[in-house]
Amino acid sequence: MGAQLRVYRRRIRSVQSTKKITKAMELIASSRIVKAQARLEASLPYLTHLYAAISAAATGAADVRKHPLMANAENRTRAAVLIVTADRGLAGAYSANALREGEALAANLREKGMTVIPYVVGRKGVSYYRFRNREMAGEYTGFTDQPTYADAKRIGDDLLKAFQTSVEEGGVDEIHLVYTHFASMMTQEARIRRLLPLEVVDEVVEVKEGEQPSALYEFEPDAESVLDGLLPRYIDHSVYSALLMSAASEHAARRRAMKSATDNAEDMIKSLSRQANQARQGEITQEISEIVGGADALSASR
Amino acid sequence: MAEDDKVLNVAVVSAERSLWSGQAKSIVAKTPEGDIGILPSHEPVLALLVESAPLRVEELDGSKLIVAIHGGFFSVAGNEVNVIAEVAEMGEDIDLERAKAALARAQDGGVTDEEMPAVRRAETRIQVAEIAKGITAR
Numbered sequence: 001m002g003a004q005l006r007v008y009r010r011r012i013r014s015v016q017s018t019k020k021i022t023k024a025m026e027l028i029a030s031s032r033i034v035k036a037q038a039r040l041e042a043s044l045p046y047l048t049h050l051y052a053a054i055s056a057a058a059t060g061a062a063d064v065r066k067h068p069l070m071a072n073a074e075n076r077t078r079a080a081v082l083i084v085t086a087d088r089g090l091a092g093a094y095s096a097n098a099l100r101e102g103e104a105l106a107a108n109l110r111e112k113g114m115t116v117i118p119y120v121v122g123r124k125g126v127s128y129y130r131f132r133n134r135e136m137a138g139e140y141t142g143f144t145d146q147p148t149y150a151d152a153k154r155i156g157d158d159l160l161k162a163f164q165t166s167v168e169e170g171g172v173d174e175i176h177l178v179y180t181h182f183a184s185m186m187t188q189e190a191r192i193r194r195l196l197p198l199e200v201v202d203e204v205v206e207v208k209e210g211e212q213p214s215a216l217y218e219f220e221p222d223a224e225s226v227l228d229g230l231l232p233r234y235i236d237h238s239v240y241s242a243l244l245m246s247a248a249s250e251h252a253a254r255r256r257a258m259k260s261a262t263d264n265a266e267d268m269i270k271s272l273s274r275q276a277n278q279a280r281q282g283e284i285t286q287e288i289s290e291i292v293g294g295a296d297a298l299s300a301s302r
Numbered sequence: 303m304a305e306d307d308k309v310l311n312v313a314v315v316s317a318e319r320s321l322w323s324g325q326a327k328s329i330v331a332k333t334p335e336g337d338i339g340i341l342p343s344h345e346p347v348l349a350l351l352v353e354s355a356p357l358r359v360e361e362l363d364g365s366k367l368i369v370a371i372h373g374g375f376f377s378v379a380g381n382e383v384n385v386i387a388e389v390a391e392m393g394e395d396i397d398l399e400r401a402k403a404a405l406a407r408a409q410d411g412g413v414t415d416e417e418m419p420a421v422r423r424a425e426t427r428i429q430v431a432e433i434a435k436g437i438t439a440r
Contacts, residue, residue, distance in 0.1 A: 039318070039319075042318060042319035042320065043317060043318060043319070045313075045315045045320050046315050046316065046317050046318075046386060049315060049377070049384050049386045050386060052377070053348055053375060053377055053386070056348055056377075057348060060348075148318070149316075149317040149318050149388065149389065150389075152317075153388070216346060217346045217347060217348040217377065217379070218345055218346060218347045218348070219347075219348050219349070220333050220335060220338065220347055220348070220349030220350065221333070221334055221335050221349075221350070225334075225350065226348055226349070226350055226375065229350040229375065230350075230375065233373075233374070233375075233388065236317070236388070237317060240317060
């Protein structure tokens with residue numbers, strides 16, 4: 001076998017084994033998207049009940065706007081930004097998109113004269129910040145593909161603590177989330193959401209026919225304490241849904257990236273085998289012409 | 303429907319998933335103010351739950367259900383009871399040995415204020431698991 005042919009065959013083998021790996025990763029990611037989606041759905045009942053309870057408590061509480069978590073101070077100077085990225089790479093532009101969105105938000109906030117304090121989830125984001133020697137107020141890694149409520153709570157507690165600390169002592173007065181919204185299997189986009197201060201929305205809820213108007217609750221111990229107890233839960237759960245959404249998006253991005261890697265590997269194998277065939281044919285042609293040439297020379301010399 | 307007026311429709315929901323739902327005769331939960339029992343036709347209530355406490359549910363057939371609830375609240379409206387817990391575990395699902403190990407670990411080397419919640423959680427878990435075992439044994 002000629003040297004050229006041997007080289008082609010070796011490259012085909014190597015691309016084939018890469019393809020096997022990317023194909024496996026694609027399949028794993030697809031199965032994990034489904035799981036992540038199921039977890040996201042399972043967390044929705046809690047959210048629905050929580051919203052209902054918060055609005056009930058807010059209605060019952062004396063003055064919602066004075067609540068520390070809702071108060072809109074005029075001059076806000078320090079903003080915490082929680083950016084959710086992936087722990088592992090090979091997920092296309094997933095982490096890069098979230099980071100870019102985070103950078104845009106940070107630039108926007110700085111323009112308004114605010115200091116940005118980053119909190120980063122995911123090893124990719126952490127190394128991005130480390131490499132640029134930027135300080136992070138919090139870094140959380142090791143759970144982005146399967147976040148649990150405990151992880152979210154840890155982050156939520158840190159954010160809440162920072163929010164409750166006064167600005168002079170290094171606290172923050174705004175909290176933003178940057179996460180990747182999972183619209184569908186094919187579409188995910190990085191999104192920004194302001195978590196705190198909460199926007200108080202006065203809305204008139206229209207009572208649909210056959211639906212009971214929300215009950216006038218008796219609060220235990222009282223509406224203000226209930227609201228106090230509920231709002232931190234709301235933060236924890238917002239972080240939790242952001243993590244779950246991002247996890248689903250991460251798997252979807254990885255699946256897509258691995259699918260195109262597999263397709264590319266197939267194309268490469270195809271073109272390499274064409275080249276290998278050509279090389280083999282070339283060798284055969286050469287051998288024949290050598291034999292014919294040799295025979296001709298022999299008969300001529302006789 | 304007269305019969306519907308005499309049962310509670312209970313749903314126990316944790317942050318990660320819906321844990322249990324069904325009909326019940328009564329529930330007993332613990333709020334910062336003390337234990338509160340809910341029977342059918344209770345007035346609407348929205349109450350916080352203490353950090354770690356058992357929740358007791360008496361089902362229609364008289365069997366009792368116990369759930370460890372770690373933080374959350376519950377709402378009663380009409381005969382709909384929603385128990386919304388940050389973390390909740392069904393009594394029968396708790397691994398007693400592991401809960402005991404967790405308590406020992408939390409108490410290891412004295413208990414500081416920071417470790418108190420962990421100790422309480424473990425204690426509640428053990429209590430709930432033991433009651434659940436007693437129920438199943440009976």
